[in-house]
Amino acid sequence: MAYTTIDDPSAYFTTLLYTGNATDDRNLTNSANAGDFQPDLLWLKERGSTSSHQLHDSIRESSKAVMSDNNAAEDVDANRVQAFQSNGFQVGTASTVNQNTITMVAWQWKGTGGTRTAFESEADNANNEYDLHVNQAAGFSINAYVGTGANSTVPHGLGAAPDFVVTKQRSQGSRGWTTWTNALAGTQALDLNETNGVYTSATSWNSTVPSSSAISLGTRVGTNEDGRNFIMYCFKSIQGYSKISSYIGNGSTDGTFVYTGFKPGWLMVKGISANSREWFLFDGKRDPINPFAKYVKAESTDAEASSAFGDFLSNGFKVRSDGASYNASGQTFIYYAIAEHPFVSSEGVPVTAK
Numbered sequence: 594m595a596y597t598t599i600d601d602p603s604a605y606f607t608t609l610l611y612t613g614n615a616t617d618d619r620n621l622t623n624s625a626n627a628g629d630f631q632p633d634l635l636w637l638k639e640r641g642s643t644s645s646h647q648l649h650d651s652i653r654e655s656s657k658a659v660m661s662d663n664n665a666a667e668d669v670d671a672n673r674v675q676a677f678q679s680n681g682f683q684v685g686t687a688s689t690v691n692q693n694t695i696t697m698v699a700w701q702w703k704g705t706g707g708t709r710t711a712f713e714s715e716a717d718n719a720n721n722e723y724d725l726h727v728n729q730a731a732g733f734s735i736n737a738y739v740g741t742g743a744n745s746t747v748p749h750g751l752g753a754a755p756d757f758v759v760t761k762q763r764s765q766g767s768r769g770w771t772t773w774t775n776a777l778a779g780t781q782a783l784d785l786n787e788t789n790g791v792y793t794s795a796t797s798w799n800s801t802v803p804s805s806s807a808i809s810l811g812t813r814v815g816t817n818e819d820g821r822n823f824i825m826y827c828f829k830s831i832q833g834y835s836k837i838s839s840y841i842g843n844g845s846t847d848g849t850f851v852y853t854g855f856k857p858g859w860l861m862v863k864g865i866s867a868n869s870r871e872w873f874l875f876d877g878k879r880d881p882i883n884p885f886a887k888y889v890k891a892e893s894t895d896a897e898a899s900s901a902f903g904d905f906l907s908n909g910f911k912v913r914s915d916g917a918s919y920n921a922s923g924q925t926f927i928y929y930a931i932a933e934h935p936f937v938s939s940e941g942v943p944v945t946a947k
Contacts, residue, residue: 597832609681611696632701664769698889727749727751733827751827754805763824769785779798790868803827833855841924843922855930861928886902887899
């Protein structure tokens, strides 16, 4: 097997830092090494102020956002993200994305550039009506589907079982972000908008882990309410580019070393063995030198804070904190990491660390 199929991860994921200026029709341009790309999933967060995370994607209109820190319905604001562009995106004057002097972070995943992979009506598909965008090379897909209220399935298109699944009802409030990861059973779930630990939820996934072709949905209103619109993001580990797995904390400042097979450029960490464990989001753009410390929390509107979590290494990351939120002894922590560059290129050439 090749060391990696993706020598330059910036072809599929990039982090853009910018400072708001409150001007309309502002174009924000990527400078990815492999060439600029149009994002299909855009995750925005104010760093220097408290506001909700804004998640936009190319299946929905750019003005539509869902917020990872709450259970509200989809929100529409024409002054927020105004367009996805071939090398970035355009924002308006909304304070959540372009407040004057406020620093911002924009995480971007490349999918299909807005091209629909498939669409089926309910008449053609005995399960759910859906609209699917897939990038198998990067292990990423988006599915906008309509719930049926009955046990059913929706495709993910990845060609192999996903390792991380997040779904959100768009059309009604009081519906959270139901989440599954490969550390869980088909009867379990997490909430992206909460600090709770793993819980039993047989009706979320119909007691079935994702297959190589589809996500099973039960009767829970948070994943499959009849006639309601949902958005689902699916991610699969790709050797040398991304890794979704778990580690066990040791409660020490000489913490766990986690092998990923690449130097991470973006990292999400969440404890699942206990409650009051946040969803921490780190990246190498905000912390280009070790230790990486600057974080925002997916379930919180809090501004960016800092706590020396650990080091990004050439082949993984090393936890350097004894904090219970990401290194409690004997507890399980899930993570999703995306490479800044692979440990070894597709030609077998080692790459150096920071």
